[in-house]
Amino acid sequence: MLLARVIGHVWSTRKEESLRGLKFLVVQPVTLGYDEEGKAELREHGHSLIAADQIGAGESELVMVAGGSSARQGLANSSIPIDALIVGIIDKETFET
Amino acid sequence: MLLARVIGHVWSTRKEESLRGLKFLVVQPVTLGYDEEGKAELREHGHSLIAADQIGAGESELVMVAGGSSARQGLANSSIPIDALIVGIIDKETFET
Amino acid sequence: MLLARVIGHVWSTRKEESLRGLKFLVVQPVTLGYDEEGKAELREHGHSLIAADQIGAGESELVMVAGGSSARQGLANSSIPIDALIVGIIDKETFET
Amino acid sequence: MLLARVIGHVWSTRKEESLRGLKFLVVQPVTLGYDEEGKAELREHGHSLIAADQIGAGESELVMVAGGSSARQGLANSSIPIDALIVGIIDKETFET
Amino acid sequence: MLLARVIGHVWSTRKEESLRGLKFLVVQPVTLGYDEEGKAELREHGHSLIAADQIGAGESELVMVAGGSSARQGLANSSIPIDALIVGIIDKETFET
Numbered sequence: 001m002l003l004a005r006v007i008g009h010v011w012s013t014r015k016e017e018s019l020r021g022l023k024f025l026v027v028q029p030v031t032l033g034y035d036e037e038g039k040a041e042l043r044e045h046g047h048s049l050i051a052a053d054q055i056g057a058g059e060s061e062l063v064m065v066a067g068g069s070s071a072r073q074g075l076a077n078s079s080i081p082i083d084a085l086i087v088g089i090i091d092k093e094t095f096e097t
Numbered sequence: 098m099l100l101a102r103v104i105g106h107v108w109s110t111r112k113e114e115s116l117r118g119l120k121f122l123v124v125q126p127v128t129l130g131y132d133e134e135g136k137a138e139l140r141e142h143g144h145s146l147i148a149a150d151q152i153g154a155g156e157s158e159l160v161m162v163a164g165g166s167s168a169r170q171g172l173a174n175s176s177i178p179i180d181a182l183i184v185g186i187i188d189k190e191t192f193e194t
Numbered sequence: 195m196l197l198a199r200v201i202g203h204v205w206s207t208r209k210e211e212s213l214r215g216l217k218f219l220v221v222q223p224v225t226l227g228y229d230e231e232g233k234a235e236l237r238e239h240g241h242s243l244i245a246a247d248q249i250g251a252g253e254s255e256l257v258m259v260a261g262g263s264s265a266r267q268g269l270a271n272s273s274i275p276i277d278a279l280i281v282g283i284i285d286k287e288t289f290e291t
Numbered sequence: 292m293l294l295a296r297v298i299g300h301v302w303s304t305r306k307e308e309s310l311r312g313l314k315f316l317v318v319q320p321v322t323l324g325y326d327e328e329g330k331a332e333l334r335e336h337g338h339s340l341i342a343a344d345q346i347g348a349g350e351s352e353l354v355m356v357a358g359g360s361s362a363r364q365g366l367a368n369s370s371i372p373i374d375a376l377i378v379g380i381i382d383k384e385t386f387e388t
Numbered sequence: 389m390l391l392a393r394v395i396g397h398v399w400s401t402r403k404e405e406s407l408r409g410l411k412f413l414v415v416q417p418v419t420l421g422y423d424e425e426g427k428a429e430l431r432e433h434g435h436s437l438i439a440a441d442q443i444g445a446g447e448s449e450l451v452m453v454a455g456g457s458s459a460r461q462g463l464a465n466s467s468i469p470i471d472a473l474i475v476g477i478i479d480k481e482t483f484e485t
Contacts, residue, residue: 001315001340001341001342001373001374001375002340002341003301003317003339003340003341006193007129007192007193008129008137008190008191008192008193009190009191010100010161010187010189010190011187011188011189011190012161012185012186012187012188013186013188014152014153014185014186014188015152015161015184015185015186016151016152016171016184016185018170018171019184019185024098024161024185026100026129026190026192028129029338031338031339032298032299032317032319032339040299045338046338047126047128047142047143048100048128048129049098049099049100050098050099050100050161051098054307055305055306055307056305059193060193064301064303064306064315064341066372066373066374067359067374068164068165068166068167068359068360068374069165069166069167069263069359069360069457070359070360070362070363070371070372070373070374071167071372071374072167072170072372073309073363073370073371073372073373074307074309074371074372078370079170079175080167080170080171081163081167081168081169081170081171081182081184082098082163082167082170083098083163083164083165083167083168084098085372087306087307087310087372088303088305088306088307088310088315089303089304089305089306090301090302090303091302091303091304091305092301092302093299093300093301093302093317094299094300094301095298095299095317096297096298096299096350096351103290104226104289104290105226105234105287105288105289105290106287106288107197107258107284107286107287108284108285108286108287109258109282109283109284109285110283110285111249111250111282111283111285112249112258112281112282112283113248113249113268113281113282115267115268116281116282121195121258121282123197123226123287123289125226144223144225144239144240145197145225145226146195146196146197147195147196147197147258148195156290157290165261165262165263165264166262166263166264166360166457168264169264169267176267176272177264177267177268178260178264178265178266178267178268178279178281179195179260179264179267180195180260180261180262180264180265181195200484201420201483201484202420202428202481202482202483202484203481203482204391204452204478204480204481204482205478205479205480205481206452206476206477206478206479207477207479208443208444208476208477208479209443209452209475209476209477210442210443210462210475210476212461212462213475213476218389218452218476220391220420220481220483222420241417241419241433241434242391242419242420243389243390243391244389244390244391244452245389253484254484262455262456262457262458263360263456263457263458265458266458266461273461273466274458274461274462275454275458275459275460275461275462275473275475276389276454276458276461277389277454277455277456277458277459278389292412292437292438292439292470292471292472293437293438294398294414294436294437294438320435322435322436323395323396323414323416323436331396336435337435345404346402346403346404347402355398355400355403355412355438357469357470357471358456358471359456359457359471360456360457361456361457361459361460361468361469361470361471362469362471363469364406364460364467364468364469364470365404365406365468365469369467376469378403378404378407378469379400379402379403379404379407379412380400380401380402380403381398381399381400382399382400382401382402383398383399384396384397384398384399384414385396385397386395386396386414387394387395387396387447387448
């Protein structure tokens with residue numbers, strides 16, 4: 001799963017019927033890096049993407065995003081065209097120093 | 098899902114029979130960036146790709162694209178060789194400043 | 195789907211039985227770019243890959259390639275280990291100027 | 292499958308119900324490289340990601356990670372939104388000199 | 389499918405039960421390039437990965453690797469957590485000059 005931060009929200013009126021009622025957040029993947037003193041820090045990498053959200057993740061929260069067909073498994077109806085779903089809000093993370 | 102902009106259209110006469118009747122648009126993924134004054138802006142990233150379209154997205158419109166097996170879930174027949182589908186036209190987007 | 199150009203052909207005698215009879219072409223993904231005068235042109239990006247072909251695409255032709263499980267949907271038997279299939283030969287493409 | 296090293300651990304209280312009871316480790320993909328004397332060495336590449344773990348991989352261990360729908364096949368319930376699973380702890384690796 | 393070269397082998401005692409009996413090779417994806425005289429040559433690109441092998445590919449051999457759920461289709465049991473499988477050993481390749 002991707003580690004990512006919520007950075008925005010998109011709305012779409014003209015969309016596939018089966019997507020009605022879903023909330024779509026913009027997330028920015030982050031990856032682990034180390035600053036000059038060797039302390040762990042999370043850095044942006046790659047491009048932002050849109051993920052459906054059923055958990056109520058808020059702006060700037062660190063989240064876990066499942067992609068591909070696995071994203072659909074978390075939905076009441078797993079036959080809808082979704083390929084990214086926020087599946088957890090990270091409340092604690094520890095990294096190897 | 099990818100955030101992308103419609104930048105073109107392709108036609109293919111010699112193709113898999115099951116793809117007849119589908120419209121194919123060329124889309125350019127975009128990602129969030131910030132200009133010198135810290136204002137959010139959408140920038141191109143990665144490579145353009147072809148997505149099927151049933152919603153009627155127009156040139157330059159900002160769209161949401163589902164990929165992989167999830168793309169097929171939005172089609173009347175989910176057993177056809179399509180791996181990218183425009184699933185929504187973005188009418189509003191807000192980003193964290 | 196990927197937009198790509200046919201650049202070669204590979205043969206494999208020792209292979210999974212279920213792949214017998216399939217033709218394998220080497221394709222090079224291309225993406226849209228603009229030259230100094232702002233005219234659209236197609237440029238190579240990323241790495242070449244192998245795609246199965248049932249349509250009879252020829253050397254240098256511009257093709258549409260479906261990937262992942264979607265590639266298998268275009269085959270008579272969708273339970274064979276193929277993750278890229280040429281699904282159309284592009285005869286015309288228009289891009290936003 | 293990805294070759295990766297365990298570099299951390301994340302916890303998430305607010306998450307999809309079906310993920311309860313699973314352990315989530317942060318892994319850093321590594322790839323083969325050669326030092327000045329031509330000796331094989333493993334180097335970091337790409338971005339870290341989160342993988343579910345049922346095997347009990349420990350910090351810094353070299354692991355094999357399956358992704359996408361294949362990750363779900365290793366779980367008791369394959370219909371949960373997981374797209375990366377640690378499927379083996381590498382105890383020996385040999386590389387071409 | 390990926391075009392890749394076999395560069396090593398990994399062993400894993402502590403692994404998912406369903407993977408017992410499978411052989412795991414390390415492969416390095418290669419892509420087509422052209423040298424100064426315009427002659428086709430295969431160059432390394434991206435990162436090495438682990439692929440299951442049932443065909444008996446040997447060190448340095450050029451192979452075709454299927455990924456994702458398609459990899460599982462080549463196995464006796466397609467419900468095991470494998471996302472890369474060597475599906476052919478390339479004995480001949482021709483490229484556009």
